[in-house]
Amino acid sequence: MxxxxxxxxxxxxxxxxxxxxxxxxxxxxxxxxxxxxRGWVPGEPGLWVFLLGDMTMFGVFFVAFLVxxxxxxxxxxxxxxxxxxxxxxxxxxxxxxxxxxxxxxVRAHRDGARERSRGLVAGAAACGALFAVIKxxxxxxxxxxxxxxxxDLFFTYYYLLxxxxxxxxxxxxxxxxxxxxxxxxxxxxxxxxVVEGCASYWHMVDxxxxxxxxxxxxxxx
Amino acid sequence: MTSLLRSRVVLVWxxxxxATVVSLALGSSHGVEGDAVEAATVAVLAVAFVKVRYxxxxxxxxxxxxxxxRIAFEAWIALVGAAVVGTYLLA
Amino acid sequence: xxxxxxxxxxxxxxxxxxxxxxxxxxxALFGTGVLPAQSPNDSAEAIAAWYQDDHTRKLLGFxxxxxxxxxxxxxxxAITIQMFRIEGRSPAMALLNLAAGTFTWVLTIVPMIxxxxxxxxxxxxxxxxxxxxxxGWIMFFMGFAPFAAQDVAIAVAILRDxxxxxxxxxxLAWFNLWVGFLFAPAIVxxxxxxxxxxxxxxxAFWIPTLIYGLWAxxxxxxTQRAIRDQEREENGDPATPTAPAAGDRTAEPVAA
Numbered sequence: 001m002x003x004x005x006x007x008x009x010x011x012x013x014x015x016x017x018x019x020x021x022x023x024x025x026x027x028x029x030x031x032x033x034x035x036x037x038r039g040w041v042p043g044e045p046g047l048w049v050f051l052l053g054d055m056t057m058f059g060v061f062f063v064a065f066l067v068x069x070x071x072x073x074x075x076x077x078x079x080x081x082x083x084x085x086x087x088x089x090x091x092x093x094x095x096x097x098x099x100x101x102x103x104x105x106v107r108a109h110r111d112g113a114r115e116r117s118r119g120l121v122a123g124a125a126a127c128g129a130l131f132a133v134i135k136x137x138x139x140x141x142x143x144x145x146x147x148x149x150x151x152d153l154f155f156t157y158y159y160l161l162x163x164x165x166x167x168x169x170x171x172x173x174x175x176x177x178x179x180x181x182x183x184x185x186x187x188x189x190x191x192x193x194v195v196e197g198c199a200s201y202w203h204m205v206d207x208x209x210x211x212x213x214x215x216x217x218x219x220x221x
Numbered sequence: 222m223t224s225l226l227r228s229r230v231v232l233v234w235x236x237x238x239x240a241t242v243v244s245l246a247l248g249s250s251h252g253v254e255g256d257a258v259e260a261a262t263v264a265v266l267a268v269a270f271v272k273v274r275y276x277x278x279x280x281x282x283x284x285x286x287x288x289x290x291r292i293a294f295e296a297w298i299a300l301v302g303a304a305v306v307g308t309y310l311l312a
Numbered sequence: 313x314x315x316x317x318x319x320x321x322x323x324x325x326x327x328x329x330x331x332x333x334x335x336x337x338x339x340a341l342f343g344t345g346v347l348p349a350q351s352p353n354d355s356a357e358a359i360a361a362w363y364q365d366d367h368t369r370k371l372l373g374f375x376x377x378x379x380x381x382x383x384x385x386x387x388x389x390a391i392t393i394q395m396f397r398i399e400g401r402s403p404a405m406a407l408l409n410l411a412a413g414t415f416t417w418v419l420t421i422v423p424m425i426x427x428x429x430x431x432x433x434x435x436x437x438x439x440x441x442x443x444x445x446x447x448g449w450i451m452f453f454m455g456f457a458p459f460a461a462q463d464v465a466i467a468v469a470i471l472r473d474x475x476x477x478x479x480x481x482x483x484l485a486w487f488n489l490w491v492g493f494l495f496a497p498a499i500v501x502x503x504x505x506x507x508x509x510x511x512x513x514x515x516a517f518w519i520p521t522l523i524y525g526l527w528a529x530x531x532x533x534x535t536q537r538a539i540r541d542q543e544r545e546e547n548g549d550p551a552t553p554t555a556p557a558a559g560d561r562t563a564e565p566v567a568a
């Protein structure tokens with residue numbers, strides 16, 4: 001009796017071993033360029049399909065927000081006053097700092113300073129957590145003041161845009177945690193690519209906020 | 222060499238934080254009236270995209286990356302930057 | 313025990329449905345003027361009037377949409393089989409893809425049927441017609457939530473494909489993740505009556521709809537390529553001397 005459906009078995013049946021000779025004879029794929037070499041891409045090329053695509057989605061969001069603002073400038077101007085600009089600015093500095101720590105962590109990893117790299121990533125994660133705490137506190141105060149997502153279109157966009165960005169921050173937290181755990185284990189082949197990829201995602205989270213902050217908080221009428 | 226690179230990154234961070242403070246000052250509505258408000262906001266938005274460029278080129282290290290990637294990134298900055306500033310002014 | 317020569321044509325036909333159904337569905341829905349949907353901000357009377365006007369053409373649109381969407385499922389099947397080739401004995405992502413894709417299949421056809429029922433009796437109470445209209449479109453667009461799960465499943469499987477000759481190109485994983493993200497705005501459709509997040513808005517309707525069609529065509533192309541790779545691998549293709557031997561898809565990956 002077959003233990004698995006037929007299509008789950010390797011072709012040739014379960015008793016066939018992979019052909020070692022053929023494997024050795026197969027052409028090896030060329031190794032990817034490393035940092036400092038020509039044609040280098042941080043992480044892997046496919047990742048940038050996702051990052052640039054995600055950035056484009058946010059670009060559409062920003063424009064949609066500004067178009068909506070143009071249709072009702074009075075409401076948008078009035079509701080914008082209810083935001084605490086300083087909080088947004090603090091969050092910007094928090095994320096910029098986290099990006100600095102991540103950039104330093106990548107360089108430390110390349111230098112072989114694994115423990116230092118780990119500490120830097122942990123620091124970046126702490127900044128990310130701080131951002132999240134500040135954001136939730138900000139939402140709580142706005143809600144307590146009576147500004148709900150359906151109060152007016154400005155606040156709909158406010159909660160939606162900061163919410164989608166917050167989702168990215170949470171995923172970034174998972175990415176940084178994954179990175180930290182990777183550093184806790186023995187070095188593996190291809191690790192530098194993974195590290196660069198994680199870092200690039202986090203930098204994207206940062207740069208999205210760098211634009212989101214002035215668009216939402218500082219676009220005066 | 223690496224300590225030099227490290228301090229470059231720190232320098233970029235300092236400039237980014239300074240730009241944030243400047244944007245905060247420009248973007249607060251105190252003492253700025255009429256057309257100056259619009260000009261101030263355009264400046265703030267433009268500064269934001271310059272900051273994004275530095276995050277990309279220096280933090281993400283795209284300055285040393287394969288040209289197609291760098292071009293794609295710069296294109297995003299140019300296109301989205303123009304769209305954002307344009308929509309702000311024209312909508 | 314020798315295996316019979318593998319015939320992958322049914323797989324290829326299933327994958328080819330991915331080329332066909334977006335065109336059929338978009339033709340049916342846009343061609344008859346059924347999409348973009350009438351605004352959720354319209355009054356019940358306005359919606360009822362829209363259904364009364366040329367209602368046979370609108371019925372044709374919904375029915376045509378339902379029929380066209382019948383070809384959505386086979387693409388999922390083809391992708392699933394190719395994902396089995398990646399995962400072998402622990403096909404979690406392949407089966408998740410199957411379940412999520414099937415669920416999307418259901419959640420896109422049922423609303424078309426609901427809209428058919430809505431258009432069926434245009435002289436009824438307008439409020440009931442408006443409810444049918446809202447129900448159909450909200451279900452159609454929010455039904456893309458399982459599709460996001462499908463995208464994640466495909467992405468995870470592709471990224472974990474460490475064989476010498478991956479079934480799908482790696483960038484396709486990131487493409488799937490991106491498409492899944494683009495559908496996130498669809499979740500907020502029930503909160504909006506105006507603006508870009510309604511079921512006719514640019515962010516919750518236009519972008520997800522057009523991107524879904526693009527996804528189907530891209531996945532159809534790369535799935536067919538993977539199917540042909542499987543055929544070559546299992547039937548042995550003398551034209552590719554550097555191809556790994558059958559069973560060698562489990563060989564160790566090259567160092568980065």
